[in-house]
Amino acid sequence: MSTVVLRGFGWRHAGRRAWAVRDVDLRIEHGERVLLLGPSGAGKSTLLAALAGLLPDDSGEQAGTVEIDGRSPADARDHVGIVFQDPQTQLVMARSGDDVAFGLENRGVPAGTIWPRVSDALDRVGFPYPITRSTAALSGGEAQRLALAGVLALRPGLLLLDEPTANLDPVGAELVRDAITRARADDTTLILVEHRVAEALPLVDRVVVLEAGGGIRADGAPEMVFAAYGDRLADEGVWVPGFRVPALKSPAAAGNEVLRATEVSVANRLSGVSIGVGEGEVLAVTGPNGAGKSTLALVLGGLLAPSGGQVSAFGDPKPPHKWRAATLTTRIGSVFQNPEHQFVTSRVADELAVGPRRTGRTPAQIKEIVDSLLDRLRLTKLAAANPYTLSGGEARRLSVATALATAPRLLVLDEPTFGQDRRTWIELVTLLATLRDEGHAVVAVTHDDDFVQTLADRTFPLGSSRPGEPLPRRRRS
Numbered sequence: 001m002s003t004v005v006l007r008g009f010g011w012r013h014a015g016r017r018a019w020a021v022r023d024v025d026l027r028i029e030h031g032e033r034v035l036l037l038g039p040s041g042a043g044k045s046t047l048l049a050a051l052a053g054l055l056p057d058d059s060g061e062q063a064g065t066v067e068i069d070g071r072s073p074a075d076a077r078d079h080v081g082i083v084f085q086d087p088q089t090q091l092v093m094a095r096s097g098d099d100v101a102f103g104l105e106n107r108g109v110p111a112g113t114i115w116p117r118v119s120d121a122l123d124r125v126g127f128p129y130p131i132t133r134s135t136a137a138l139s140g141g142e143a144q145r146l147a148l149a150g151v152l153a154l155r156p157g158l159l160l161l162d163e164p165t166a167n168l169d170p171v172g173a174e175l176v177r178d179a180i181t182r183a184r185a186d187d188t189t190l191i192l193v194e195h196r197v198a199e200a201l202p203l204v205d206r207v208v209v210l211e212a213g214g215g216i217r218a219d220g221a222p223e224m225v226f227a228a229y230g231d232r233l234a235d236e237g238v239w240v241p242g243f244r245v246p247a248l249k250s251p252a253a254a255g256n257e258v259l260r261a262t263e264v265s266v267a268n269r270l271s272g273v274s275i276g277v278g279e280g281e282v283l284a285v286t287g288p289n290g291a292g293k294s295t296l297a298l299v300l301g302g303l304l305a306p307s308g309g310q311v312s313a314f315g316d317p318k319p320p321h322k323w324r325a326a327t328l329t330t331r332i333g334s335v336f337q338n339p340e341h342q343f344v345t346s347r348v349a350d351e352l353a354v355g356p357r358r359t360g361r362t363p364a365q366i367k368e369i370v371d372s373l374l375d376r377l378r379l380t381k382l383a384a385a386n387p388y389t390l391s392g393g394e395a396r397r398l399s400v401a402t403a404l405a406t407a408p409r410l411l412v413l414d415e416p417t418f419g420q421d422r423r424t425w426i427e428l429v430t431l432l433a434t435l436r437d438e439g440h441a442v443v444a445v446t447h448d449d450d451f452v453q454t455l456a457d458r459t460f461p462l463g464s465s466r467p468g469e470p471l472p473r474r475r476r477s
């Protein structure tokens with residue numbers, strides 16, 4: 001167990017004018033369990049990184065002090081376990097079991113107890129493979145489970161979790177919540193960052209809300225915080241319990257089919273899936289971790305050749321993965337599960353210009369497209385920032401914006417709403433609804449039930465025993 005004390009704490013990342021987080025005075029006692037909230041970009045991940053001793057002096061400027069049990073985060077590191085927002089970045093070993101064992105070995109855990117602790121931690125998170133499974137061949141949710149097992153095995157005094165269930169299917173999320181609850185028995189101090197408040201509340205006894213411009217907006221027992229500040233927090237973008245999602249489903253029937261996949265397979269990852277999507281339709285692909293959703297998205301987006309089956313789109317005799325890059329970008333816009341995998345420039349604004357430039361737009365047209373997307377996705381202030389330095393929510397919005405920049409008629413989005421606060425979520429979903437109403441087709445892989453309820457015209461449950469409903473051949477009347 002650990003006590004955390006922040007006094008006047010602030011951090012400004014190198015190369016940024018604005019402070020990521022500032023004026024934070026906070027004391028968290030041994031064994032307390034805190035939900036840290038705040039709008040996208042408010043500095044939640046930065047604060048966790050500071051506590052984990054992951055902000056080296058030369059990477060920015062610090063104000064105030066941080067102490068864990070009276071020590072600096074660098075000195076307390078052995079007592080702290082963190083799971084990042086993007087778990088794939090924290091897996092270091094080639095084999096899954098070794099990845100969990102690595103942390104234990106580093107901390108000098110006696111050799112005889114390492115492997116029992118590894119298998120206990122993997123069981124707790126429902127990791128579905130033998131310990132020899134390659135870490136490079138894990139789906140997003142599987143990687144998240146493994147990263148969690150890695151820190152749970154350490155039994156840290158201070159456990160820092162950044163959206164630990166965002167990539168998990170409902171069964172996985174429940175297991176992880178159980179595992180977090182069990183860590184309570186070890187008197188672990190917990191700081192949890194999670195946009196979706198309802199599921200996180202049973203795990204915590206205190207809520208701290210960071211203010212976007214600095215300082216703490218609210219702090220106290222959950223019921224007190226939401227009773228006193230609920231409405232204002234909602235206005236500022238925080239997901240508050242009881243939030244009802246807007247209904248944005250299309251009143252119109254789907255138009256002509258733009259893409260059809262027949263019995264597509266990818267060896268060991270996806271087997272025999274048939275799916276189609278029509279103009280003006282939002283199709284949600286759901287299903288358990290490892291079902292093959294991201295693999296299917298790559299195939300539909302023309303980014304991965306299927307090993308079996310056919311894909312045809314826009315009446316082209318060639319399948320999308322054989323199209324020229326310029327053709328592909330004007331027809332299909334893809335968003336990957338990990339936004340960083342798709343960034344190719346060092347400025348947010350340049351990133352948005354890549355597609356339009358490739359498709360021959362004039363400089364004036366490019367500027368108009370870029371400015372409009374920055375505005376619509378709340379990224380204008382970050383136009384000059386390096387895409388790799390964005391917060392999780394910002395990076396996700398940039399990746400959606402880049403997919404829209406060439407106005408493709410089909411969007412294939414892998415977890416488009418991941419990491420969004422309430423305000424950016426509504427804006428993003430409303431933007432997709434507008435595109436849908438203009439006749440664009442949208443295929444979205446998602447674990448976000450609110451997204452399905454709000455926007456999906458049809459759901460394709462992959463990996464379940466129910467086959468996807470066939471696409472009715474309807475025309476817009």
Ligand SMILES: Nc1ncnc2c1ncn2[C@@H]1O[C@H](COP(=O)(O)OP(=O)(O)OP(=O)(O)O)[C@@H](O)[C@H]1O
Binds near residue numbers: 044046388
């Ligand atoms: N390495 C970095 N270099 C420069 N700026 C950064 C870096 N990491 C984060 N930032 C900036 O600091 C601010 C806070 O980011 P942080 O990731 O802490 O926010 P967050 O509250 O966790 O957001 P989200 O909910 O979107 O994940 C953001 O504006 C972000 O662009």
Ligand SMILES: Nc1ncnc2c1ncn2[C@@H]1O[C@H](COP(=O)(O)OP(=O)(O)OP(=O)(O)O)[C@@H](O)[C@H]1O
Binds near residue numbers: 167
């Ligand atoms: N590069 C890879 N090489 C080999 N196997 C892989 C690779 N990537 C994923 N897999 C495996 O293929 C299957 C499907 O993975 P995929 O990422 O498509 O699942 P998913 O449904 O998107 O999962 P999640 O909900 O966890 O993101 C999983 O069993 C996964 O372990």
